[in-house]
Every structure is written in C-alpha cells, then in structure tokens.
Amino acid sequence: MLVLGIDPGAVNVGYAFLEDGVLVKAGLFSPTFKETTLNGKTIEGMVALRNFLDRAEEKIGHIDAIAVERVPTQHMGQRDRILGTENFLRSFAILGERKYKEYAAVSVKKFVTGNYRASKDDVRQSVSEIFNLKEEKGVKPDVFDAIAIAYTGFKEGEWDEFTR
Numbered sequence: 001m002l003v004l005g006i007d008p009g010a011v012n013v014g015y016a017f018l019e020d021g022v023l024v025k026a027g028l029f030s031p032t033f034k035e036t037t038l039n040g041k042t043i044e045g046m047v048a049l050r051n052f053l054d055r056a057e058e059k060i061g062h063i064d065a066i067a068v069e070r071v072p073t074q075h076m077g078q079r080d081r082i083l084g085t086e087n088f089l090r091s092f093a094i095l096g097e098r099k100y101k102e103y104a105a106v107s108v109k110k111f112v113t114g115n116y117r118a119s120k121d122d123v124r125q126s127v128s129e130i131f132n133l134k135e136e137k138g139v140k141p142d143v144f145d146a147i148a149i150a151y152t153g154f155k156e157g158e159w160d161e162f163t164r
Helices: 037-058 076-095 104-111 120-130 141-156
Strands: 002-007 012-018 023-028 065-072 098-103
Touching: 002 037, 012 037, 012 076, 023 037, 023 141, 037 065, 037 076, 037 104, 065 076, 065 104, 065 141, 076 098, 098 104, 098 141, 104 141, 120 141
Parallel strands: 002 065, 065 098
Antiparallel strands: 002 012, 012 023
16 A cells, blocks of 8 residues: 655645555655746645656556645645645545545654654654664655555545545
8 A cells, every 4th residue: 555644734744655654755745936926836845746656657667655744834825835735635535535634743752662752753753763764964855754644544544435
C-alpha cells in the first residue's frame, strides 16, 4: 500500500510516501505563484499540487491512501490556502477512489512520540529513530511531520473509503 502523508501549509507542503511502511520519498513542495490575489494563488497552488501528484504517481506508483494533518488556522489568508489544499486532497482521494484520513496534530504527536504535547524536535527524533534516518541539517520540520502523518495513517489503518 502506497500512503501519502501531507502536512499542509500556507506556503510549503510537507509530503512523504510510504510503501508498505517503508519510507520511499519525502520532501517539501513549494509552488511558485504568478497570481497576486489570494483566490488566484489558491487555485494556482491546487493546480501545481495536482501536477506534482501526477508526476509522483508516474514515478512511484498509484497512491492508495492519503493521510493529512488537519491544521487549525487563525489568519484568513492562511486558512483559505490550507483549507483549499485539504479540500483538493479530499477530492483527489474521492475521484481516484483512494482511502483518506485527516488527523489532528496532537493525535499524530501522540502516535509517533507517545506525547500529545511533543515538540517539533521530539517528532523529528522519533521519526528519525523509527525510519533509521540520519540527522540532516536544514531539513524542515514539515518534512518530518509529513513522515509522521503517513506513518500514523499506515499503522493505524483506519481510513475513510470513497467509492463511486
């Protein structure tokens, strides 16, 4: 089973692919924007994310399940961009008959570290231990969060299933 974990952000999107629990690829997706309006950037970001996912499926294979962190946002612009990303991913799952699950950050932290109040460093350390990763300087916390989200989805295995 190929699981995609996503840590959505207003500017950067952390992603991680796990194949049967093995880390295949992880990184940061940062679309560039030509549009200047919030609505234009939201749409442009969704198109860029769709293109990214299509290329990933060509290289890695069909994404069977998507695990996404549900992000509480207070700022209007951030909220719209993040909700746009979450809604796009839900639609992508439905149209592709993929499994889908949203997780609160505290649930992912608890699953990966055993502590609801774990720090970003705690998540990084736990993910590094689980996947036997070397500590690399400069890797953004969003990448480790995405790995933790994918791992939680894979291990928990409770998915919302969509069929047409």
